[in-house]
Amino acid sequence: MIHNAQLIKQGAEAKVYLAPFCQRQTIIKERFTKAYRHPTLDKKLTSRRVVQEARCLSRCQKARIDTPTVYMVDTENYLIYMEYIEGYSVREYLVTPEGQTESAQTKVAQEIGRALGLMHNIDVVHGDLTTSNLLMRSETGGSVVLIDFGLSYVSQLVEDKAVDLYVLERAFSSTHPNTEAMFEQILKAYGESGKASKQILKKLEDVRMRGRKRSMLG
Ligand SMILES: Nc1ncnc2c1ncn2[C@@H]1O[C@H](COP(=O)(O)OP(=O)(O)OP(=O)(O)O)[C@@H](O)[C@H]1O
Numbered sequence: 001m002i003h004n005a006q007l008i009k010q011g012a013e014a015k016v017y018l019a020p021f022c023q024r025q026t027i028i029k030e031r032f033t034k035a036y037r038h039p040t041l042d043k044k045l046t047s048r049r050v051v052q053e054a055r056c057l058s059r060c061q062k063a064r065i066d067t068p069t070v071y072m073v074d075t076e077n078y079l080i081y082m083e084y085i086e087g088y089s090v091r092e093y094l095v096t097p098e099g100q101t102e103s104a105q106t107k108v109a110q111e112i113g114r115a116l117g118l119m120h121n122i123d124v125v126h127g128d129l130t131t132s133n134l135l136m137r138s139e140t141g142g143s144v145v146l147i148d149f150g151l152s153y154v155s156q157l158v159e160d161k162a163v164d165l166y167v168l169e170r171a172f173s174s175t176h177p178n179t180e181a182m183f184e185q186i187l188k189a190y191g192e193s194g195k196a197s198k199q200i201l202k203k204l205e206d207v208r209m210r211g212r213k214r215s216m217l218g
Pocket residue numbers: 008009010011012013014015016027029068082083084085086128132133147148149150151
């Protein structure tokens with residue numbers, strides 16, 4: 001690992017470091033290999049996931065969706081070097097109500113909805129939308145950046161995109177009480193910026209219904 005790297009998150013699947021690289025602070029995400037898998041298969045699967053994550057990040061960036069710029073991919077060591085976003089997460093923003101105005105919250109919701117609409121337009125499904133995976137750039141006064149494409153993939157399916165939104169809705173309702181109105185604003189902005197967004201929002205109603213049935217059945 002790079003000299004002076006500081007571990008900032010140790011997850012179940014990856015370690016995330018902050019380290020100087022080419023004279024700037026850089027995020028280095030390192031995926032683990034799994035000891036229980038056959039070594040050859042494991043190498044293949046782990047490097048495939050690294051490539052998939054980097055590809056989805058680059059695909060978003062090409063479409064001008066604010067995501068960390070990928071500087072380098074090292075498939076031998078399962079590393080992605082990417083831009084460090086100085087800022088805070090939407091989760092942190094929402095749990096610190098001081099200084100939050102209604103209009104500022106509306107702006108954040110509109111940016112999230114727009115970013116998700118654009119991402120789904122290019123058929124990227126994030127796969128793990130939570131308020132921790134939405135960062136706000138300090139530099140620009142809090143514009144929204146999408147991060148953690150570790151579970152992302154390319155799909156044209158309306159169902160996959162609706163489930164993506166549903167995952168975020170559940171994250172909002174379980175982590176942030178009284179944010180139903182904000183989530184509605186996210187969906188409104190999403191509806192205005194996505195190509196097939198009306199169809200996807202319709203599908204979201206079915207996905208919600210299934211979710212409710214499942215929780216009723218326990
Ligand atoms: N580009 C970035 N800029 C700033 N902070 C970042 C960046 N990427 C990740 N982080 C920080 O590191 C944390 C963990 O990163 P990430 O969510 O990508 O990893 P993970 O959840 O462990 O990975 P995965 O879900 O792919 O297994 C984030 O919540 C965020 O705080």
